[in-house]
Amino acid sequence: MRTLVIGTVLLGAGLVALATGVLPGEAALALVDRVWPVLTFVVAVTVVTELAAGAGLFRAVGAGVARRARGRTLLLWGGVVALAVVCTVFxxxxxxxxxxxxxxxxxxxxxxLDARPFALVTVWLANAASMLLPVSNLTNLLAEHHVGGIREFVALTWAPALACVVVPVAAVALLHRRELRGRYTVADDEPPAEDPVLLRWSAGVVVALLVGLVSGAPVWIPATVAAVVLLVVTAWRRPRALTPGLVPWPLVVFASGLFLAAEALQEAGLRALLQQDLAGGGPWTVAAAGALGANLVNNLPAYLVLEPTAAHDPLLLVALLVGVNAGPLVTPWASLATLLWHRALVRAGVDVSWRRYVLLGLVVAPLTVAAGVGALVLTS
Incomplete structure (x- = not known):
């Protein structure tokens, strides 16, 4: 609800800027042309994942990981790490x-088992692992056209993406080394899926979507096709699951408001101010500014405001992505994903206090960003 309210306020402010001429009409039209594929992708992939989750796909995958770990806690945690990386990347x-x-x-x-090391590595990787592909993060989708196609994007991001995964994983393994020792009892009787046919269709659609997302086609196309197919199958097998709540309305309004408000601020003079302040700044400066901005405000507006200072150089642009993607590990509001993660913790009765989260983030975030930028510089 807060996301919807904040997004509505930002959207209203942006429309006022448009009506008063602070945001020129040409700039607003250019913004719409740029972001509609991004928002289309967000809606489509959310519909796919919500329907697949309702069909039991993620529960089945989680149960499969637990069985294959064969009662070894560290191996189960490693499976969760791999699952979080794949889910975030694709x-x-x-x-x-x-x-x-x-x-x-x-x-x-x-x-x-103690759920804290599993919870912590999931949220850190949800942010830090979102470097490799354009679809991994909204910021990547916005940056992709400055870099070229998906191949050019991956060629620049693979090394920082790997570095940004290794640091938080190593940190959680060190922090919770005692909890990750030992064994657990493997459940022998997993409940069957409510609708095996729908589960199989969901698995097939998600696998096809993963292939489509790395095919080089605009990502909104395979995502939209996958959403339509899964909507049709769900309407056939489980029509009651089709509700307006499948569309992430609060996120769409929030993102639209951020896009419009950030563009208005840049047209009002923020772009020129930042270009002057960061003129001549290298990858380290840009990444640090991105991480600081993300933790002070949020990663999406931080990227939008800083993008003009880095868009002319792919190296600087990827450094900015390192800052705004892997840097938001300190404050709760640094990324929407972190707030959504904590809500899931509260519902499950798992206690990870914000105080502990912030203190750990103050150590891990700079190390992760530094590792990502270092890998970028060394491989460029």
Whole structure:
């Protein structure tokens, strides 16, 4: 509800700027042309993941990971790490926060394990692992056209993406080394899926979507096709699951408001001010500014405001992505995914205090950003 309210306020402010001429009409039309594929992708992939989760796909995958770990806690945690990375890279950080977090918590609690190392690595990877593909993060989708196609994007991001995964994983493994030792009891009787046909269709659609997202086609196209197919199948098998709530209205309004408000601020003079302040700044400066801005405000407006200072150089642009993607590990509001993750923790009764989260983030976030920028500089 807060997301919807804040988004409505930002959207209203942007429309006022448009009506008063602070935001020129040409700039607003250019913004719409740029962001409609992004928002279309967000809506489509959310519909796919919500329907797939309702069909039991994520529960089935989580149960499969638990069985294959064969009672070894560290191996189960490693499976969660791999699952969080794959989910974030291919289905976005918000998908990991909203749909994977409850599954991870349920698996850990069902096995009688301390859920904190599983919860912490999930949220850190939901942010830090969102570097590799354009679809991994809204900021990447906005940056992609400055870099070229998906191949050019991956060629620049693979090394910082890997570095940004290694640091938080190593940090959680060190912090919770005692809790990750030992074994747990593997459940022998997993409940069957409510509708095996719908589950199989969901799995097939998601696999096809993953292939489509790395095919080089505009990502909104395979996402929209996957959403339509799964909507049709669900209407056939489980029509009651089709509700207006499948569309992430609060997120759409929030993102639209941020886009419009940030563009208005830049047209009002913020772009020139930042270009002057960051003139001549290298990858380290840009990444630091991105991480600081993300933790002070939020990663999306931080990217939008800083993008003009880095868009002319792909190296600087990826450094900015390192800052706004891997840097938001300190404050709760630094990314929407973090707030969504914490809501899932509260629902599951898992206690990870914001105080502990902030203190750990003050150490891990700078190390992660530094590792990402270092890898970028070394491989460029």
């Amino acid at each position: 289905l976005s950080l918000d998908t990991t926060a909203v749909l994977l977090t409850p599954v991870v918590l349920a698996v850990a609690l069902h096995a009688g």
